[in-house]
Amino acid sequence: MSDSIYMPAKCVWGNNAVTDNSAEFRALGNSCLILTGKNSAKKSGALDDAVEALEKERIAWGWFDGIGENPLISSCHAAGKKAREIGADFILGIGGGSVLDAAKAVAIYASNSDLSPIDIYKREYSNPALPVALIGTTAGTGSEVTAVAVLTNDETGIKKSISGPDCYAKISFCDPKYTLSMPYKTTVSTALDAFAHAIEGFFTPKCSGALRLFAEKCIPELYRCLKALSQTDTVDPALREPLYYASIYAGLVINTCGTAFPHPLGYVLTENYGIPHGMACAAFFAPYVDRCAQFAPEKFADFVKMTENIDEVKAVIASLTDLGGVKIGEKAEKYALRWQSVIPRNFTASPGGLTQKEAAEILGLI
16 A cells, blocks of 8 residues: 555646636735746647736736756756746746646745756755646646656756655646647657556556556546547547546656656657657557566556557557657667666666666667
8 A cells, every 4th residue: 555645736627727716826926937838838828828817816927938848957947047036926837747847946946046957956955945836738747746847957968857845836727728739749749648657657566545546547548548549640629638637647646656667768768869758658668568467467457457458558559659760779778877876766666676787678679
């Protein structure tokens, strides 16, 4: 059984969640920095709704739109400086997982002017992070409900996460309508990310009790949607709501259970070949479930019941995973050197564990 379940982020669900619940912002302060990327916040309509809500509550706001995919610590640091300059009381992140993760880091930098970009990984600072509000525009990371932010070190190009109670949002607004503008490929990749969260979390030792209920709810739903996506090159609008809410349930699973080895292995594909995160994780789905079958047969049998045909599941995931002809091959041992000194918790949480040598062997299959 899980030792504990801790998920303090308040979630406001449903259509018009932002505009109908504008008073929720008032409790966070009188001024905020809106954090976005270049496109999705505007294109989805989420930015307009957020501004309407803030102005209704007479909350002053500034805007930083310099967050890209796989957010750089330097960008988060710069946004933190801007938050201080405008006297922001809280951070409002609007976008996909990169922006939502970045918002958590920006909140830390904003209240600690002495931190250099790299210092955030030390997890030592004097002042508490600013409150964070989040509005998701993709159905994938579950960052709305997790205490994790994955950031990229500019100097090394390596992705590394920070986590802890200070990385929870105070409130997340969960409205599936903001995902309607996602292109097909983004929809697929983010759905694959959510599926990876659900599957990897399900097979960890911590997934039991209520957490297992969340996993059992989202796994078949996510697979149903992925199967539908594999049969077309467009997105049926009817898939948007189940995909989004299932991604939140998957986020609840990994918030306590964490992820397994497909995530750190997937970082190699993202960092070195520019493969979107969800597809990068999905690239290792088959070897992962094969190890689950070997080392966690009872849970594997339950997983098969949820998805009916494991060979079909592998085929569907493979058909949606576009690696653009990437070949790792003999480079695998070099990439695996990153795990020479410290074996990630994602490896030990995987059924049967995973060694550096085994990680290299799996990478070499790509």
